Amino acid sequence: MTVVETPADTVELTEPVIHDEDGPGMSWSGRIMLMVPTLVLAVFFLGPFALMLRTSFYRRIQGGFYEPAFVLESWSRLGSDFYIDRALFSLRICLFVAAVTVMFAFPFTWFLTRMKARYQVPLLIMILAALTLSEVIVAFAWDLILGRASGISNIMVWLGLMSEPQSYTPGYWAVCIGLAYIAFPYCVLTLYPALSRIDRELTEASETLGASPLRTFFNVVVPLSRTNLVAAFLMVFVFTLGSYIIGQVLGRPEHWTLSVFISDQATYNSNVPFAAAIAMFLTAVSLAIVGVTTWLGSRQGRARQKAVAV
């Protein structure tokens, strides 16, 4: 579990060596300004990781409690075929959703950044509103739309395209659609800064040289944003891994992702040690992905600096 503990270690290491390299040294008030929030985050965000790790070795006792012990019960259960299978399913469905989401969000964001503010702002408001929408509401809305009583199949019947209404939920595709819905706005906002930074002159140059807008999009815009595409894909992947409600409302238990199992174990099954073990596993996976994303970003940053230097 070194992966998880690295941030805590590094933070403690950095504390005594804070100083400024250029300009006046950091004043006491500056140190306090930095240290108080760091301390709050350390206690309430990093601290729980240590506790979770410890709790994952505790013994669960009947009645929803747990007692200090050192048993590997939770971890061996996590390593059972069933949970390995569930973990692989979670990764697979989230990878798939992330890929589809990026495929649609990328051209959308590109068009968005090239719009006049008059059109852009309402669309941005729509994206932000969709982002803040509670997952509960999203799941409920799709449950309605895909359901038998008043969903799209009723419209199909009404139009004479189908003979009788059908229910598409719960099911695999319902979960995919729900996940894509919550992932889409997040994906757009991840891509937005990078795409809006692409210089207009580049696309104009391409079009002056005779390339069609479509060709410019694929030969100029896409290659320019390859790193951002991968980064957005990975961030969306982690984001969908965290979804809890969608799988539960729009899917059957065989469509549940790891997040659903974590909260199900922690609450309805009152097995906090096991929930902690799955949470640690999910943390390791997510941290690895976030790490790769950050590394990609910094590599791109360096490449850009080099380009500027040349």
Next chain:
Amino acid sequence: MRLFRFFVISAVVIFLVGPLLVVGVASLNANQFLDFPVTEFSGKWYGALLTDPQWRASVSNSLKIAVPGAGLAVLIALPMAYALHQWRPRFSGVFMALGVLPFMLPPVISAVGALVLWNEIGRPGQIENVIIAHGVFFSTVPLITISLGLAGIDPSIQEAATTLGADGRRRFFTVTFPLLVPSIVTGYVAAFVLSLNEYIIAFMVAGFTVETLPIKIFNSLRYGFTPTIAAVSIVFTGISLGVLTMLARFGSLERLLGAGISDT
């Protein structure tokens, strides 16, 4: 290309807005059960929302969490962003990572973490626990908006203040802070709206004692559809839309989201 653009944008708008339209129609259906096409419209479910003490209690619980929770998020983020920007301490990347990480990891992890922490302390199920958990989890949002805001301030303005004899504190309160107000407000509002809509952390930390609105919606969903759920969803979407529209009027939404800011 035009056709392609039209197709992509309308597909996205239909995909994002369509479900809410269905919910909107369902919320106006006079019938207790879903039917299609709707035979009679009525606004009575919105009225039920205002009069039912259970729904009202859940709204008030959500507000009791979101108002101080978003405040805490700003209190964590503002000094951190300012110190990192002003003094650029060594390893500032590590501090930034610590500030951004809670929000980047799946929320269920923070939820289990907070649950275990408060069990350990021996005060599970308190509303303050949710406030703190939300404050920490959403502090990333104001941290980003404030950092972007600081990056957008012309350094020569601050230098001018120093040349004119202002010390660090005075410079902060008379120059930097007023320029930062839009970023702070955006950060607060975004954290507020997100906290209002947050389910999993609130549920795991104190879900059995403090029923927030998303928890209430989910609990009612388990007992089947009621048009009240549709009505409350529409009200909430309306609140988000209203708040965001206000933000767009207040400042440049494009800039607040990071358009045109170089990454150096």
